[in-house]
Amino acid sequence: MKKIAVIGSINMDMTVQTQRHPKVGETVAGHHLSYIPGGKGANQAVAAARLGGDVTMFGCVGDDIFSGRLIDNLAKNNVDTRHIRSVSKTSCGIAMITVAQKDNTIIVIAGANQYVSREYISQEKENILQADIILLQNEIPFETVAYAADMAWKHGKTVIYNPAPFLPVPQNFMNKITYVTPNEHEAALLYGEDQSIEQMLEKSKGKAIITLGDQGAAAWINARSVFIPPRPANVTDTTGAGDTFNGALACGLSQGQTLEEALRFANTAASLSTEKMGAQTGMPDRAAVARWMPAHAPKI
Known part of the structure; x- marks a missing residue:
């Protein structure tokens, strides 16, 4: 089994449930508040580890009341936490999430995640390069993401880049990515809003894996658009579904x-994750995914 290194954010998610999302200037009543470990990097690490992956997390926490809990939670989920750096006089990253009407809105405060720097990656280079697959996202400085991708590319690693939150990136960066995993909105920003899914996939030269929410996922494999059908879900909370997909992939x-098998595996895991509250708390284990796999073969 190959090793996975996740370089990214570690947050505490403050999740409030309410009947509907407030309009601008409006106050609505919430009926439940949860503190759940999150962050796109940590979420993807937990998703991969819970499904049986050999995962090491690289990132930063602060020195506030959340730091110990965040690291302990990763370790409890079989993620190697030895290389996480603690930054003094800094708060941990925070995500403020509102869940309503089977969807969510999220505001992220970077906190210690802004200290996941080039210098930190350089110092951890030997440890990072022990992994075969490097998983990256955009909740740490992009300068760091680009540096890590370049380092991994030079050493022949598989680089999976989840372009969220979205920001424009140079083509020379994309040339070093093995797979990019945008949702449909992010794919339109990457490849053009006037493009069909099939055109986006072809334009990506086989790099793009587009997640389509309750429509499943799509990729360009063997010169064809392959659509992975969704697993029917009784949706409770979509928070973390994309992270589950990336970790499972x-x-x-x-x-x-194979890529087709991994996509089917990831799509099923993401669907299962929407049936429980919270990002990491909703992530399935391998046995749960295996029970659903036979019925969800790829469709071309």
């Missing part, structure tokens, strides 16, 4: 699955 590839 990395896990599947690390365990020798």
Whole structure:
């Protein structure tokens, strides 16, 4: 089994449930508040580890009341936390999430995540390069993401880049990515809003894996658009579904699955994750995904 390194954010998610999302200037009543470990990087690490991946997390926490809990939670989920750096006089990253009407809105405060720097990656280079698959996102400084991608590319690693939150990136960066995993909105920003899914996939030269929410996912494989059908879900909370997909994709590839198999595996895991509250708390284990796999073969 290949090793996975996740370089990214570690947050505490403050999740409030309410009947509907407030309009600008409006106050609505919430009926439940939860503190749930999150952050796109940590979420993807937990998703991959819970599914059986060999995962090491690289990132930063602050020195506030959340730091110990965040690291302990990763360790409890079998993620190697030895290389997480603690930054003094700094708060941990925070995500403020409102859940209503089977969807969510999120505001992220970077906190210690802004200290995931080039210098930190350089110092951890030997440890990072022990992994075969490098998983990246945009909740740490992009300068760091680009530096890590370049380092991984030079050493022949598989680089999975989740372009969220979205920001424009140079083409020379994209040339070093093995797979990019935008949702449909992010794909339109990357490849053009006038493009169909099939045109986006072809334009990406096989790099793009587009997640389509309750429509499943799509990729360009063997010169064809392959659409992975969704698993029917009784949706409770979509928070973390994309992170589950990315972690599961990395896990599947690390365990020798073909790209089609890994996509089916990831799509099923993401669907299952929407049936529980919270990002990490909703992530399934391998047994749960395996029970659904036979019925969800790829459609071309």
